[in-house]
Amino acid sequence: MTKNLLKIDYEKYSLANGLQVILYPDQSFPLVAVNVWYRVGSANEKPGKTGFAHLFEHMMFQGSQNIPKEGHFRYVQEAGGSLNGSTSIDRTNYFETVPANYFELPLWLESDRMGFMIPGLTQEKLDNQKDVVMNERRQHYENQPYGLAWEKLFSNLFSSDHPYSWPTIGWMEDIAKFDLGDVKEFFNTYYCPNNATLVVGGNFNVPKTKDLIEKYFGSIPKGNTPPEVKTSRQYLSQTKKIILEDNVQLSRIYLAYHTEKAFSANDAALDILSDILTSSKNARLQKSLVFEKQIVQDISSFQYSAKLDGSFIIVSTAKPGIELEVIKKEIEDEITNLISNGITDDELMRAKNSLKSSYIYSLQKLDLIVDHLNHYNYFLNEPDSFVFDLSRYENVTKEEVVEAAKKYLLNHHVELNVIPKN
Amino acid sequence: MIDRSTAPAPEKSLLFNLPEVKELELANGIKLFFVRKEKLPIIYTDVLVLAGSKFDPQNKRGLGYLTSLLIDEGAGEYDSLQLSDEFEKLGSIFSVTSNHDLISMTLLSMKENFNRSLDLLSKIILTPRFEETDFLREKKKVLDRILQLKDEPSFIASTVFEKILFGETFYAYPEIGYEDTVNEISNNDVKKFYHDIFTAANSKFIVVGNLTEEEAVEQFNKYLGGWNGSPKTSVAFEMPKRNPTKFFFVHKENSAQSEIRVGHIAKKRDAADYIPTRIMNTILGGQFSSRINHNLREEKGFTYGASSVYQYYQNAGSFEVSTAVNIENTGASVSEIIKELEGIRKNISPEEIEFAKSYLIKQFPSRFETYSQVAKNIEQLLIHNLSVNELADYTAKIEAASNEEISKSALENVFPDELVVVAVGDREKVSAQLKDVSGNNAVEVDNSGNVLN
Structure with missing residues (x-):
């Protein structure tokens, strides 16, 4: 039954200009979701010009030839819809969910900025959004407890020329420097139809929508093939320990290990490993450090896998008076124990059952489904991969989980200690 | 050429059928609000208990919140870890949230595991264990969380704003309490809060899912139809005045x-x-x-x-x-x-x-x-x-x-x-x-x- 539910009926084709289109009709609710992925993220930036993919995403809401500043919000909200965009290391997405009878509106909006963004640009708009983004950075990084930890961690895990070494939002001094020339060049390089995929999902008429997609997007000229991000796999030659003082009451330890990229051989096993270590009260590190010994306030872990590389991260906040060294030792002991003695059938079953139902629960929201279709299409070139994705986890064995831990969690790593100032 | 200069007009107006909400009653008089939603084989349950931190004694601010944290730390034959384990085996997601006015317990489960999940939920409601070791651990967690909140400017801004706005009334106090008031709370206080405030009379059930009205009533009656106890509670409130800026x-x-x-x-x-x-x-x-x-x-x-x-x-x-x-x-x-x-x-x-x-x-x-x-x-x-x-x-x-x-x-x-x-x-x-x-x-x-x- 699960498999039937997770099977997605879709149609995929390309326009003459290279724009990929994925249609997912689903008449169960009167909404239509439109979701565009551009295959560009902060990994496409260069040192000294970091944060640009994200700033550019902001500029995409500042209007284009036929859409005024803030027009995207006004049109979509007036229609009762919702909209946003997001930037990650590997891609940038833009999405609208509208009442089904407004399905044409997002096609008009998305095509105008894909084809005619430059005529809407002004210095004033750029200056305004640089201020907004610098405030976004202050709000979520500088002015947050532990807010600077992640960029510290990744800029040490990867060498400075690796595209995953800088934060997606960029370094403050880089954000301040961008000019209109940068915007135009970035647009011309990456925002062409042949570097994008358009997903339309929900309650719409397929032939009519196909005609409209051709009408709105078909005449946008194909661009040059964007340059590939080139990088080599990196390994730390030694373990690094970094201390960061911050305005915090409790110390926090971050451990980062190199692992593997998304959908690679050990990726699913590493996800299950993180579940077994920290995802519930009964998970090993939770049970030992939070529940029994009570030496940490919280602990979490995850396999952070992306297009070019991956890492396994463990984060834990110390209880007052507990040294981070003690916590690190406990974590390492648990990992060693897992590697020596293996995991149980029960642990594996718990992880798999939770994953299985979470896939079904995720089918409640159309905007999540269409974003997932783009996600699978980007990584696997096959939008209908829910069943495949779930089977990756169902096929993981106890031995594979242990092997993945052994292969990666005994290696050199980065240890970051965030400690109270003074 | 197409005209891109104006926004496309919408098609004819939308066909939307508002889900029908049925107001039903269980054997013990508790209201059950039922909505049938069939798209997926899942069922969402919300137990709304109008028992929030507004009922905290003045010197024990944080009691309602701590009670909400302890309510699922073991129930019936299961200790805290076993209970969590039972939900995980079912792939069901149980969670508790609370604020000044209420404690809300929600359960998302696959239809095939609904009865068993509701059974577990009923144990949480009817037979929470409130063991001393769990109490001490969760209380310490709250105290350390209060310490951490000193670092969070947005929490501080909202807390201070509400304190000034609401003066001496119960909405003036952060739900989590203060270090000195949480220190005053004993496990007996939690048990008393549960007994006096966290009651059937203060509760309502909502269920939205792929089941019939009859199935819903039958299952809720089976597991929670016997929940009775202390009468409905209320606490006096006088609306504060606005003052010059x-x-x-x-x-x-x-x-x-x-x-x-x-x-x-x-x-x-x-x-x-x-x-x-x-x-x-x-x-x-x-x-x-x-x-x-x-x-x-x-x-x-x-x-x-x-x-x-x-x-x-x-x-x-x-x-x-x-x-x-x-x-x-x-x-x-x-x-x-x-x-x-x-x-x-x-x-x-x-x-x-x-x-x-x-x-x-x-x-x-x-x-x-x-x-x-x-x-x-x-x-x-x-x-x-x-x-x-x-x-x-x-x-x-x-x-x-x-x-x-x-x-x-x-x-x-x-x-x-x-x-x-x-x-x-x-x-x-x-x-x-x-x-x-x-x-x-x-x-x-x-x-x-x-x-x-």
Whole structure:
């Protein structure tokens, strides 16, 4: 039954200009979701010009030839819809969910900025959004407890020329420097139809929508093939320990290990490993450090896998008076124990059952489904991969989980200690 | 060639069937609100207990919150870890949230595991263990969390704002409590709270899912139909008064931004002009294209975002503008916010009203997409003792609100001369800027809103 539910009926084709289109009709609710992925993220930036993919995403809401500043919000909200965009290391997405009878509106909006963004640009708009983004950075990084930890961690895990070494939002001094020339060049390089995929999902008429997609997007000229991000796999030659003082009451330890990229051989096993270590009260590190010994306030872990590389991260906040060294030792002991003695059938079953139902629960929201279709299409070139994705986890064995831990969690790593100032 | 110069018109109007909410009753008299939703084989349950931190004794602030943390730390034959394990084996997601007015327990499960999941939920409700070891661990966690909250400017700003706004009433206190009041709480206090306040008489059930009405009644009666006990409780509340505008700040050394809250006491949810006020606030600060966000973000670049909200508690209401701005623009931001509050009282254009109405009416169907969304729409009405029929009337009422009513709602719900203004940021930068705006020295308060000398 699960498999039937997770099977997605879709149609995929390309326009003459290279724009990929994925249609997912689903008449169960009167909404239509439109979701565009551009295959560009902060990994496409260069040192000294970091944060640009994200700033550019902001500029995409500042209007284009036929859409005024803030027009995207006004049109979509007036229609009762919702909209946003997001930037990650590997891609940038833009999405609208509208009442089904407004399905044409997002096609008009998305095509105008894909084809005619430059005529809407002004210095004033750029200056305004640089201020907004610098405030976004202050709000979520500088002015947050532990807010600077992640960029510290990744800029040490990867060498400075690796595209995953800088934060997606960029370094403050880089954000301040961008000019209109940068915007135009970035647009011309990456925002062409042949570097994008358009997903339309929900309650719409397929032939009519196909005609409209051709009408709105078909005449946008194909661009040059964007340059590939080139990088080599990196390994730390030694373990690094970094201390960061911050305005915090409790110390926090971050451990980062190199692992593997998304959908690679050990990726699913590493996800299950993180579940077994920290995802519930009964998970090993939770049970030992939070529940029994009570030496940490919280602990979490995850396999952070992306297009070019991956890492396994463990984060834990110390209880007052507990040294981070003690916590690190406990974590390492648990990992060693897992590697020596293996995991149980029960642990594996718990992880798999939770994953299985979470896939079904995720089918409640159309905007999540269409974003997932783009996600699978980007990584696997096959939008209908829910069943495949779930089977990756169902096929993981106890031995594979242990092997993945052994292969990666005994290696050199980065240890970051965030400690109270003074 | 196509004409790209104008937005495409919508197709014929939308076909949307509002889900039917059935109000049923269990053997013990508890109301069960039922919605059948068949798309997926899942069932969402929400147990709403009107037993929030408003019932905390004065010297034991944080009791209701701690009770909500302990309620699922072991029940019936299962200890804390075993209970969690049972839910995981089923792939069911159980969670507890709480606030001043309520404790809400929700359960998302596959249909095939619903009966067993409901069985577990009933054990949590009927036979929580409240063991001393669990109590000590969770209490220590709360105390350490209170310590951590000293680092979070947005929490401090909201806490201080509410403390000043609500004076000596129970909405003035953070739900989590204070270090000294949490220290006062014993496991017996938790058991007493559970016995006296966390009761069947204070509770309502909501279920949204792929099951029939008969199945729902049968299963809820089987597992929870015997829940009885102490009578309904209430606690006295006197609505605080608004006072002439006053500025406050909390010192946060070297902060990159200041967290700002501006607002005042407002009417309750059941006010006659709720609908016009909602339309008015949509224009003022209720969504991205609002006046406040447009001004502070899209024109000035002071912030990543700014918004205003009417917050409806069970016994009171508040109006609150929130934003975080770079510290140099603290004073300018407060001025602009006050200017917007004055402005909305002077003039609202027909175009703005048309936009806001269209937004609220047309987004209504999307509020019923997920199982939990449907349940939360019902929950919001039950908290305020309103009929579920309000859902059916909602869009017609928006449509019917006149321009005069909407303009009048600004005059009767926005009070720019009776504001509490709070900024959390570095004293050196913030205090002079606030003085420039108000003409008076801003009052310095601590993290909890107590005045410092």
